[in-house]
Amino acid sequence: MTVTDHGSRPGHDTVHAGSERTRPDGNGPDVTDATDGTGPTAFDRPRAEAAVRELLIALGEDPGRDGLRDTPARVARAYEEMFAGLFVDPDEVLATTFDVGHDELVLVKDIPMYSTCEHHLVSFHGVAHVGYIPGESGQVTGLSKLARVVDLYAKRPQVQERLTSQIADAIVRRLEPRGVIVVIEAEHLCMAMRGIRKPGATTTTSAVRGLFKTSAVSRGEALDLISRTK
C-alpha cells in the first residue's frame, strides 16, 4: 500500500547503517544470526530426531509405541521448517532493488507472522506491519521481500522486541531509507496455555528508525494508517 504526504523533506537525510550486523542496542553481534559464518550452516536433522526421542522418554512416554514411532522424524522436519530463518541471509532477501521514482511511504500491513518464543519454544503469532520511506536513491524493494524479511526473522528462536528491531535494521541496512517503521502485534502461547494463562492478551512492539523517530507527525501518520481498519 502506498500513500502520499511523506515526500522527501529538506533536512531529513537517508538513514545510513554500517555494514556490520550488530544488535540494535549495539551490544555485540546479533545473537540469532547464523548466517554470518560463525555458527552452524545447516539444520542437524539426526541430532534433532535423537533429542525429540529423548524428550519423549523424559516426558514419561514410550517413543516405540505405534503413534509415536515417526514422531521424532516429524518433529525434526517441523522444527527445520519453523527455524529455517536461521540459515537465510536477510541481506540476500533484500538484494533486489529497483527505482520506481517513489519517495513517499510504502506500507505493507497485516503480514501474518508465526514465531517461536526462545524462552519456552512455543509459538507467538500475530501480524506485522512494515513501512518505509525510500531514501535519496529512490530505490525500493519488492513488496513480497518485506514479508520475506518478517518471515526469516520470525523463523528463529525469538523475543518479540528483537524480532521487531531486526526487521527494521535489515531494511535500514539494505535500502538506506529515510525512515522505517515496524509494528508487531502478537499473542504469546507461553502466556496463554501455561504459566499466567491469559489467552487473548496481546503484545504490541514497534521499532522506528530515521524520520519516523525524529518526526512525531510522520510517526503519527504511519501509526494512524496501521491502526486504520479497512
Ligand SMILES: Nc1nc2c(ncn2[C@@H]2O[C@H](COP(=O)(O)OP(=O)(O)OP(=O)(O)O)[C@@H](O)[C@H]2O)c(=O)[nH]1
Ligand atoms: N519481553 C519479552 N518477554 C517474553 C517474550 N516471550 C516470552 N517472554 C517472557 O519471558 C519470561 C521468562 O520468564 P522466566 O521467569 O524466566 O520463565 P517462567 O518461569 O517460565 O515464566 P512465566 O511465563 O511467568 O511462568 C516470561 O515472563 C515470558 O512471558 C518476548 O517476546 N518478550
Ligand SMILES: [Zn+2]
Ligand atoms: Zn515464552
